[in-house]
């Protein structure tokens with residue numbers, strides 16, 4: 284990897300592991316519960332995460348430019364949850380904007396097996412071609428749209444491998460049973476996405492731990508952090524699980540301690 288790209292990747296990881304906080308959901312979901320005021324939501328979580336995954340609109344409107352937090356810019360979009368097909372995406376943000384906003388990396392969705400497979404894979408290839416001359420890492424998001432049943436090892440391994448073959452620096456995908464089949468077949472780092480909110484934070488810690496034991500380098504999680512009743516406790520537990528090797532039970536104990544000490548602000 285070229286020095287600049289390696290340096291940017293190092294800014295968003297620690298010892299090869301990562302906790303990216305996803306807050307890009309409005310780009311297709313519109314107003315999202317607990318993400319109504321992104322700046323207020325994210326401020327107390329900043330000490331625990333390694334980078335923010337965000338669109339340029341929310342970045343400019345809601346994030347203090349003085350904050351020392353690397354940004355992964357969400358650069359695909361063009362569809363909504365009430366539109367015809369979520370997979371009909373384009374690249375929304377130019378390379379000039381990516382550089383102007385001092386992004387450490389960019390992220391873009393691909394929808395393998397959808398009607399827009401060719402379009403979204405072309406988006407990824409074109410984005411990589413635009414980013415590589417500037418040493419900007421690219422994270423391919425293996426999205427499934429509304430077809431959540433696609434989240435099995437066979438499909439996710441296929442999507443991740445194709446994204447890696449096109450040149451993505453890293454791939455974001457969902458956790459699934461037999462996650463090692465996804466990670467082992469992907470020659471670049473794999474990051475776990477969250478999906479809709481789980482019933483308990485322990486479930487989240489368990490799937491993240493299992494995914495990392497099976498080869499993931501970290502997470503790009505959103506709703507399971509900031510839709511939790513105690514987002515600070517949820518984030519601190521994840522940080523400890525990812526970077527301090529706590530078990531899910533230990534991370535859950537830490538969550539409960541912070542929750543009990545901090546009440547509503549934890």
Ligand code: 5RP
Nearest residue numbers: 305476477478503504505506
């Ligand atoms: C939306 C995304 C999100 O960044 C990703 O799904 C992670 O967020 P969550 O944990 O809430 O699913 O790419 O398309």
